[in-house]
Amino acid sequence: MTIKGMIFDLDGTLLDTIEDLRDSVNLAMDRFGYARYTSADIKQKIGDGMKVLIQRCLDEEASEALVEEVIQVFLQDYNRRQFDKTAPYDGIMEMLQTLNAKGIQVGIISNKQNANTQSIVDHYFKEIAFTFVSGEIQGIDRKPDPTLTLRCVEAMKLKPEEILYVGDTKVDMLTGHNAGLKTVGVTWGFRDRQELIDHSADYLVDHPGELLKFII
Template sequence: MNNLSLDTVLFDLDGTLLDTAPDLAFALNTVLVEQKRAPLPFEQIRPWVSHGGNIMIKNGFQLNDDDPTLESLRQRFLTIYADHIADQTRLFDGMAAVLETLENKGIQWGVVTNKSAWLTDPLLHKLGLASRSVCNISGDTLPQRKPDPAPLLHACQLANSTPEQSIYIGDASRDVEAGQRAGMRTLVALYGYIGAQETPTEWGATGMLQKPFDLLSWIDQSIN
């Protein structure tokens, strides 16, 4: 898709814009220890993060969907996480320069995540990002969530942009699916929380980013 304009870059949050895994792993391991379980290695937890708290609890405690303890453990996990939401979370290495470069080029950027607003909003505020982004779409902003395209289309409306003038970057197959269904170009954040068993090259994305800074070279090569 060369020779197309670009005025909006939309990011998934966990594993794409922000490295949230340390704080989420802390929350999960805290719950495990409270329940007299052994904490898990960070590298084991990291690929679970993009799939949300429910999956983290299910995997961490090896529970089924119908386990009666699942919801109470998830709520405890979220409470701990909310209290430590920005202790270690940072922009991925190089992302600060990427955002600054986008802003200097007159390209606006925003966030579209399945993370609930009561977690997304405080996190972005604490990191000084909320006022810089053109939109912050959370998992409960609309009735629909990714892979439904509605959140991305809503982001375009708030950004006064169109899907054709936007790209969406994420680290999960549902991110690519949502972007494709919205009519956007999509990029995979290979530096994100992608498990060894996942095959991002088969997701059908427009391109791949080995590191955040690759976005700038992709824009230079692909967009006029």
């Protein structure tokens, strides 16, 4: 297997964003009279886009209008604080720098809103050369739909068997497989090893540096 490209999820894979997300969720919950959530709670609710995150934090009876109101409060706060506590996981920068140095193409596909995805990647990874970066785009189905991942594959001009999809949740494993790619589940993210196994991760890694074994 000759790997020439890797496509990464963002939250829970490259960046630990959970505390900033939790704080913005809780500000919105406080504003509308709902219970607050711990980081562990948010880790279980995240992964399917911002709207689904907010829906999961509200009760089942919440109207669409209320969901949209809460989203606006959440977004206004998150846009202000998204760089406060977020940081790359240990070893991520070194791993990405090594991939760049060895000519391995890298891309990012996230279910985070595209504007936030672009700004946060520019902030934390401005020294890394990415072939393709995209968050959720209106009118295009989010992961595990493979549309944006396939656009990344096309931009890389590589064969599917030359690319790995790397992520921390079942959504990522499904996304990679839906795009015809081998998947790597990372165990340092928001979900546990068993979820990755249950959703047919082709490989598991416990540290970012272990990804380099695929390019040797």
